[in-house]
Amino acid sequence: xxxxxxxxxxLTVRFLLPTDSIPVITRLLHRAYAKQVAMGLRPxxxxxxxxxxxxxxxxxxxYVAVVEAAGGGAIAGVILFEEQEQATxxxxxxxxxxxxxxxxxxxxxxxxxxxxxxLLETVERRAREKGATELALSMAExxxxxxxxxxxxxxxxxxxxxxxxxxxxxxxxxxxxx
Ligand SMILES: CC(C)(COP(=O)(O)OP(=O)(O)OC[C@H]1O[C@@H](n2cnc3c(N)ncnc32)[C@H](O)[C@@H]1OP(=O)(O)O)[C@@H](O)C(=O)NCCC(=O)NCCS
Numbered sequence: 001x002x003x004x005x006x007x008x009x010x011l012t013v014r015f016l017l018p019t020d021s022i023p024v025i026t027r028l029l030h031r032a033y034a035k036q037v038a039m040g041l042r043p044x045x046x047x048x049x050x051x052x053x054x055x056x057x058x059x060x061x062x063y064v065a066v067v068e069a070a071g072g073g074a075i076a077g078v079i080l081f082e083e084q085e086q087a088t089x090x091x092x093x094x095x096x097x098x099x100x101x102x103x104x105x106x107x108x109x110x111x112x113x114x115x116x117x118x119l120l121e122t123v124e125r126r127a128r129e130k131g132a133t134e135l136a137l138s139m140a141e142x143x144x145x146x147x148x149x150x151x152x153x154x155x156x157x158x159x160x161x162x163x164x165x166x167x168x169x170x171x172x173x174x175x176x177x178x
Contacts, residue, residue, distance in 0.1 A: 009067040009068040009069045009073075010067075010068045011065060011066070011067055011068075011076075011114070011115060011118055012065070012066045012068070012073070013063055013064070013065050013066075013118050013119060013121075013122045014063065014064060014066065015061065015062070015063060015064075016057055016062040016063065016064055016078075020064060020075065021075070022050045022053050022054050022057070023050050024075055025053050025057075025064070025075060025078050026048065026049065026050050026053045028075065028076075028077075028078065028105060028107050029045040029046065029048070029053070029078065029103065029105045030045075030046060030047070031107060031108050032045070032105030032106060032107065032108060032111075033045050033046030033105060034046065034108070035143075036140055036143055039142060039143065040167075041140050041142060041143070041166070041167065041168050042165075042166055042167045042168070043140060043166060044103075044163075044165055044166065045103045045105060056080060056083060056102075056103060057080070059083055059084045059085070060080040060081060060082055060083035060084065060102070061080070061081040061082060061126065062078065062079075062080050062081075063078070063079050063080075063081065063119060063122050063123070064077065064078050065077035065078070065106070065115045065118055065119055067110065067115075076106060076107045076110050076115050077104075077105060077106035077107065077110075077115045077116065077118075077119050078103065078104075078105055078119075079101055079102075079103065079104045079105075079119040079120075079122070079123055080101060080102045080103040080104075081099070081100075081101050081122075081123045081126050081127075082099055082100065082101075082126075082130075083100075083101075083102045083103070087163055087164055087165070090138065090159060090161035090170075090172045091159065092134075092136055092158045092159055092172050092174065093136060093172070095134070097131075097132055097133045097134055098132060098133075098134045098135075098136050098174065099123075099126070099127035099130055099132040099134070099135050099136070100135065100136040100137060100138075101120075101123040101135065101136075101137050102137065102138065104116070104119065104120075104137070106119070117153075120153065123135065124175070124177060127177055128177050132177060133176060133177055134174045134175065134176055134177065135174065135175050135177055136158065136172055136173065136174040136175075137150070137155070137172070137173055137174075138161060138163070138170045138171070138172055138173075139170060139171050139173060140166070140168050140170060140171075141160070141168060141169045141170060141171045142168055147171065147173075150173050153175070154175045154176075155173040155174060155175045156173060156174065156175070157171055157172075157173055158172045158173060158174045159171075159172045160172070
């Protein structure tokens with residue numbers, strides 16, 4: 001599905017293909033989450049290895065944003081829709097009318113160009129297609145800039161949650177789907 005856009009190459013958001021490079025996605029996530037790591041936070045996406053990236057993609061619908069360039073497309077962003085985890089989910093994720101997304105990152109070199117918006121639109125569309133009326137996410141509570149990013153996009157605070165593999169409290173946010 002073509003997205004917009006005003007950047008150099010055309011932007012496409014599509015399902016992860018078997019030919020896509022998992023190490024490229026792991027490296028992209030480490031770069032994207034480096035800001036939170038520098039804050040002393042330990043987000044899984046900021047330190048997971050390739051086997052975890054592969055497993056998380058297999059346990060969800062994994063979408064990538066690809067920017068077309070001379071010589072082929074480059075993966076510039078990634079998002080997981082409806083990831084299934086071993087860890088206990090926050091109560092809100094378990095409600096039947098709620099879908100959720102995770103591991104949302106855009107290459108810092110191309111942030112602020114609408115790639116994140118295109119990925120969010122994709123998971124919002126998928127949530128509507130599944131009949132959900134809410135789309136939720138979990139984010140690190142100390143990252144106030146990120147909180148503002150979501151509030152600007154129509155998300156609101158729902159509840160706090162503590163994942164077993166992080167060193168911070170998370171905020172569960174959600175958006176009512178029109
Ligand atoms: C959150 C994230 C995926 C957004 O990706 P993106 O491609 O930059 O998103 P967009 O370009 O669609 O939107 C960026 C917004 O931030 C603004 N922005 C861009 N660069 C900015 C900067 N350096 N400082 C502040 N705001 C900035 C843009 O103006 C835009 O706002 P607008 O749509 O109201 O104009 C990306 O910032 C990221 O990878 N963050 C690190 C990982 C992370 O925290 N993920 C979420 C975990 S829950």
